Amino acid sequence: MRILVLGGDGYLGWPTAMYLSRRGHRVAVLDNFAKRRWEMELNVEPLMPIRTLHDRVKAWEEVTGLKIELFVGDLRNYGVVEGLLDGFRPEAIVHYGEQPSAPYSMIDHNRAVFTQTNNVTGTLNVLWSMKKSAPECHLVKLGTMGEYGTPNIDIEEGFIEIDYKGRRDVLPYPKQPGSFYHLSKVHDSHNIMFACRAWKLASTDLHQGVVYGIETDETRLDERLATSFHYDETFGTALNRFCVQAVVGMPLTVYGKGGQKRGFLNIRDTIQCVELAILNPAQRGDYRVFNQFTETFSVADLARLVAQQAGKVGFRVEVRHFENPRVEAEEHYYNPAHTKLLDLGLKPHVLSDVLIDRMVKRIEQFKTRIKREVILPRIKWDANAQEVEELKLMWTGN
Amino acid sequence: MRILVLGGDGYLGWPTAMYLSRRGHRVAVLDNFAKRRWEMELNVEPLMPIRTLHDRVKAWEEVTGLKIELFVGDLRNYGVVEGLLDGFRPEAIVHYGEQPSAPYSMIDHNRAVFTQTNNVTGTLNVLWSMKKSAPECHLVKLGTMGEYGTPNIDIEEGFIEIDYKGRRDVLPYPKQPGSFYHLSKVHDSHNIMFACRAWKLASTDLHQGVVYGIETDETRLDERLATSFHYDETFGTALNRFCVQAVVGMPLTVYGKGGQKRGFLNIRDTIQCVELAILNPAQRGDYRVFNQFTETFSVADLARLVAQQAGKVGFRVEVRHFENPRVEAEEHYYNPAHTKLLDLGLKPHVLSDVLIDRMVKRIEQFKTRIKREVILPRIKWDANAQEVEELKLMWTGN
Numbered sequence: 001m002r003i004l005v006l007g008g009d010g011y012l013g014w015p016t017a018m019y020l021s022r023r024g025h026r027v028a029v030l031d032n033f034a035k036r037r038w039e040m041e042l043n044v045e046p047l048m049p050i051r052t053l054h055d056r057v058k059a060w061e062e063v064t065g066l067k068i069e070l071f072v073g074d075l076r077n078y079g080v081v082e083g084l085l086d087g088f089r090p091e092a093i094v095h096y097g098e099q100p101s102a103p104y105s106m107i108d109h110n111r112a113v114f115t116q117t118n119n120v121t122g123t124l125n126v127l128w129s130m131k132k133s134a135p136e137c138h139l140v141k142l143g144t145m146g147e148y149g150t151p152n153i154d155i156e157e158g159f160i161e162i163d164y165k166g167r168r169d170v171l172p173y174p175k176q177p178g179s180f181y182h183l184s185k186v187h188d189s190h191n192i193m194f195a196c197r198a199w200k201l202a203s204t205d206l207h208q209g210v211v212y213g214i215e216t217d218e219t220r221l222d223e224r225l226a227t228s229f230h231y232d233e234t235f236g237t238a239l240n241r242f243c244v245q246a247v248v249g250m251p252l253t254v255y256g257k258g259g260q261k262r263g264f265l266n267i268r269d270t271i272q273c274v275e276l277a278i279l280n281p282a283q284r285g286d287y288r289v290f291n292q293f294t295e296t297f298s299v300a301d302l303a304r305l306v307a308q309q310a311g312k313v314g315f316r317v318e319v320r321h322f323e324n325p326r327v328e329a330e331e332h333y334y335n336p337a338h339t340k341l342l343d344l345g346l347k348p349h350v351l352s353d354v355l356i357d358r359m360v361k362r363i364e365q366f367k368t369r370i371k372r373e374v375i376l377p378r379i380k381w382d383a384n385a386q387e388v389e390e391l392k393l394m395w396t397g398n
Numbered sequence: 399m400r401i402l403v404l405g406g407d408g409y410l411g412w413p414t415a416m417y418l419s420r421r422g423h424r425v426a427v428l429d430n431f432a433k434r435r436w437e438m439e440l441n442v443e444p445l446m447p448i449r450t451l452h453d454r455v456k457a458w459e460e461v462t463g464l465k466i467e468l469f470v471g472d473l474r475n476y477g478v479v480e481g482l483l484d485g486f487r488p489e490a491i492v493h494y495g496e497q498p499s500a501p502y503s504m505i506d507h508n509r510a511v512f513t514q515t516n517n518v519t520g521t522l523n524v525l526w527s528m529k530k531s532a533p534e535c536h537l538v539k540l541g542t543m544g545e546y547g548t549p550n551i552d553i554e555e556g557f558i559e560i561d562y563k564g565r566r567d568v569l570p571y572p573k574q575p576g577s578f579y580h581l582s583k584v585h586d587s588h589n590i591m592f593a594c595r596a597w598k599l600a601s602t603d604l605h606q607g608v609v610y611g612i613e614t615d616e617t618r619l620d621e622r623l624a625t626s627f628h629y630d631e632t633f634g635t636a637l638n639r640f641c642v643q644a645v646v647g648m649p650l651t652v653y654g655k656g657g658q659k660r661g662f663l664n665i666r667d668t669i670q671c672v673e674l675a676i677l678n679p680a681q682r683g684d685y686r687v688f689n690q691f692t693e694t695f696s697v698a699d700l701a702r703l704v705a706q707q708a709g710k711v712g713f714r715v716e717v718r719h720f721e722n723p724r725v726e727a728e729e730h731y732y733n734p735a736h737t738k739l740l741d742l743g744l745k746p747h748v749l750s751d752v753l754i755d756r757m758v759k760r761i762e763q764f765k766t767r768i769k770r771e772v773i774l775p776r777i778k779w780d781a782n783a784q785e786v787e788e789l790k791l792m793w794t795g796n
Contacts, residue, residue: 078507083543109526116522117515120585124514124578128507131781138530152567153560162551162560165732169550174558175588180522183592187518187585190573191660194581198725199781327596333565383529383597 001093004280005029006075007096007250008068009053011228011235012142012270018225019271020278021066028069028088029053030097034118035228035235038104043274044235044374046228047366048191048215049243059224078129078277085133092278093130095141097122098184102146103234103325103366103379105181108392109167112180119184120191127151127195138281138394139203139239141192142273143185143259143292144371145336146265149176150329155336158289170301173289178328179381189289196287203286204277207370208270212239212360213355216268227267232374239264241375243356244301245365246310246317248370255377256324258300261334262291266349276344291338294348325377325385401676402488403427404473404495404524406466407451409626410540410609410668415546416623417669418676419464426467426486427451428478430493430518431779433626433633438501439792442633442772444626445642445764446610457733471697473520473766476527477596482690482710483531488678491528493539494719496582500544501632501723501777503579510578515581516796518589524598524686530600534681536670537601539590541583543661543691543734545605547574548727554736556603556687559591563780576726577779583695595686601684606668607661607691610637611753614666620770623664630772637662639773640701641754644708644715646760646768654722656698659732661691662745674742689736692746723775723783 003020008029009012021027031053039045042238050368052057052303057070069088071081075097099105105115123141130137148155151174172193175186192203214229231244242252265273273292282288297305303319308315324330342348349355363370378388401418403484405411406427419425425742429451437443455468467486471478475477496517497503503513505707521539528535546553549572558571570591590601612627617665640650661670671690680686695703703716708715722728740746747753761768776786 078511094410102696109523112526113476113519113522116518116585116589121511124511125507130508135781139732145542150570153565153569160560160562162558162562164558164560171549171551174560174572176570177588177592178596179425180589180592183585186588187514187581190465190581190584191578194575194578198779201781204718255675314535350621363641373580381596383533383599 001278001306001377002089003092003094004084005094005096007031007098009033010096011230012267013096014056014227014268014324015216015219016271016274017068018060018247019216020062021068022218023088024062026063028070028071029267030073030084032072032074038398041396044230044232044390046230047363047369048229049225050226051224054227059222063222063225075125077124081125081129082133085129087353090134090137092138092140093126094274095123095126095139099181101204101234102181105179106381107379107388110395115181116184116187120187121192127191127201130201133253133367135201139192139201140277140279141188141205142187143205143207143273144182145207145209145291146182147175147177147186147189148173148336149178150332150334151176152333152362155290157337157340164298178326186199187380191361193287196397200285202282202284205287205289206277206292207289209265209267210237211265211267212237213267214359216271233379235379238299239306243359243363244307245375246306246360248313248365248372249317250372250375251318251320251323252303252307253376254300254303254319255326256321257330258303258321259298259331260328261296261298262337263296263336265293269294269346272346273341276341276346278343287298290340291336292341293338296334306356306395309353310360313357313360315360325380330362335380399489399676400424401487402482402491404491404493405429407431409492409628410665413453413614413617413625413665414492414669414672415466415616416458418673419466420460420462420616426469426481428469428471430470430472435794436575440632440789440792442628444628445761446624446627447667448624449622450783454567454623457620457781461551461620461623467502473523474516476523478748479523479527480531487536488532490536492525492565492672493521493524496550497579499632500577500579503577504779505777505786508793512796514582514585518585521586521589525599528599529597530758533599536676537599538675539586539601539603541587541603541605542580543572543589543596543605543607544580545575545584546571546734547576548732551572555689555735555738563699576724576794590758591685594683598683600680600682602680602686602688604671604675604688604690607663608635609663609665609668609724610635611665612757614669631775631777635699636697637761639702640704641757641761642768643773644704644713645758645765647715647771648770649716649771650701650705651719652698652701652717652722652774653724655776656701656719657696657729658726659694661689661694661734661736662749662781663691666747667692667744672743674739674744687739689734690739693748694732705755707751708758710767711758713756713758720775723778725779
């Protein structure tokens with residue numbers, strides 16, 4: 001199958017491209033390297049040195065004999081998107097090409113506006129180009145479980161059947177996102193749903209949980225194929241950050257009470273889920289939502305688990321509760337459905353002892369590269385919080 | 399009260415500004431005259447000649463002795479918004495400053511992207527500026543009943559109490575908007591809701607129905623104070639367009655079966671509702687939604703009503719069903735709540751015989767200015783519809 005991976009330079013985009021290439025698909029990646037610039041802005045770097053995308057594509061061919069086609073361009077440029085769809089004629093598009101960080105979107109008005117206009121415009125351009133050049137193509141879009149927020153009823157997969165005053169309908173699940181980034185994904189979801197209805201496009205919206213993990217079968221083939229693992233407050237996610245903190249002996253930073261429950265999944269399962277969506281495509285006119293995670297944990301439980309497992313391999317760490325920089329419920333009901341991907345055959349890699357063990361040891365190899373000063377939260381949601389003037393000045397004007 | 403009207407040059411913005419000025423408030427208007435350029439693009443003009451905003455503000459002072467402060471600027475420019483909030487220090491902001499047309503947003507990818515980035519960015523800049531400079535200010539935002547679409551259950555005012563699998567919560571009402579314009583309003587609603595929650599801002603989101611009418615007590619004071627009444631396919635609304643068609647003897651263009659039910663209200667009631675929202679403000683941290691309309695009609699019923707009433711004053715017209723340019727249900731359940739504004743004291747001007755009579759006579763005075771060629775629908779929602787190349791070429795690159 002011809003598969004186009006948007007955001008192919010990223011933490012998930014690059015391993016997804018390699019995996020699909022190895023499975024025999026013809027794969028192209030597009031990136032504009034925007035995230036590399038955001039990293040510069042904030043002076044954060046992935047844990048491992050990451051080659052340029054050009055060099056990784058070359059290394060991939062040396063190691064496997066397989067080609068990944070590389071395109072450089074910005075999704076906000078309609079001509080780029082249209083040209084790519086006309087030229088490559090993808091049968092599936094995997095869309096990771098967005099600003100992915102909630103804290104980044106909360107730094108200041110520039111980043112908030114940028115996050116939303118960047119993400120929404122890119123997705124709109126993909127939809128309009130599909131309408132014109134690839135109406136049969138299946139759009140596999142990365143959304144987030146954070147779109148739902150934490151309602152006091154069960155979370156379903158995208159839609160909910162509501163009985164109300166003697167009538168019934170199946171309606172889009174109400175969304176209560178918690179940052180301008182999460183909001184941008186909600187905007188995307190509404191736009192895609194409309195395009196599927198009005199233009200009979202086909203899309204699967206993967207409402208993904210928090211991804212953890214450092215390696216896939218493909219990144220392990222060669223050091224040059226590593227993916228950009230982040231542990232900083234902006235681009236790092238909870239489990240990944242905790243493992244790094246354990247290695248450098250910092251207390252694990254739990255925000256607030258730590259009762260916030262979230263869905264988590266292994267990076268290998270992200271890739272598996274994307275493949276399942278591609279191989280079992282949505283029909284024309286269909287907008288599907290799959291909740292993409294394998295287990296739920298509270299943040300405090302996750303921290304305790306990491307502390308415990310890291311302790312077993314010799315790292316003594318404590319769990320410390322920090323003032324929560326976000327505006328979110330710290331104790332809440334959380335029961336999200338996630339059966340659709342299991343029904344398609346997902347075999348979860350659950351968070352076992354072995355995994356944390358291996359992650360911590362891998363992280364230790366790069367211990368000298370860890371910047372401790374980018375781990376603690378500086379970016380705060382609250383209106384009364386002191387603004388991070390230093391970060392505000394670092395706006396590059398995307 | 400110090401009240402800032404964003405989009406003060408528009409069909410609703412200008413009469414609102416005059417009304418509030420006459421009620422003793424200190425009123426400022428902001429506009430960037432973007433809509434005047436969109437009119438040029440599409441070669442459409444308001445029915446009546448409309449003075450520049452500068453001249454209307456002058457005329458207002460001559461006629462009433464009252465000053466309206468005039469600011470020219472673009473809401474997408476954060477510096478403009480922040481400067482205005484710092485300088486004028488509004489206690490209430492009435493936000494009409496958006497691209498208001500569904501058909502305009504469906505012409506091509508340029509207009510779709512423009513509509514969403516323009517509307518979303520402007521509102522984000524207002525929210526961030528309020529956070530910084532005017533956290534006590536009450537944002538009265540114009541949304542649309544079109545955000546809800548046509549669910550098969552009763553529509554509530556912004557939120558719905560859901561009983562689900564033995565649990566209960568009050569959640570944002572699910573939205574199913576039907577154009578990229580309507581989607582932009584849904585995006586705004588989610589953004590505003592979040593800002594009220596995270597930053598304790600106060601906002602009332604007026605989900606407004608289809609507005610009709612040509613005059614208010616203030617526009618009637620002097621010809622120079624007229625507001626920009628549109629009858630074209632892009633900026634005109636159903637009832638206004640029907641009245642103009644009756645006057646020129648064109649068949650009334652009902653889209654499809656005409657069973658589409660919508661909420662309608664008189665332009666005088668728009669102004670009354672905005673005033674009620676201002677005088678009964680939302681509390682800090684509160685995001686309220688009021689459904690702002692006074693009556694529901696099906697489009698076919700509305701056309702029959704206009705034909706009948708126009709017939710009484712001598713205009714013979716027929717109702718004709720056109721292929722529906724939109725993707726929408728033509729027969730559906732529709733029972734939206736609209737009690738909150740009535741509870742605050744709204745006294746509706748219902749669509750009586752007298753009103754259509756008067757509108758038709760007023761329109762007749764400008765009969766020679768009517769451009770028949772801009773009334774029939776050319777802009778189509780469907781992916782297979784022929785694109786309007788002529789309109790696509792007229793993109794000015796907002």
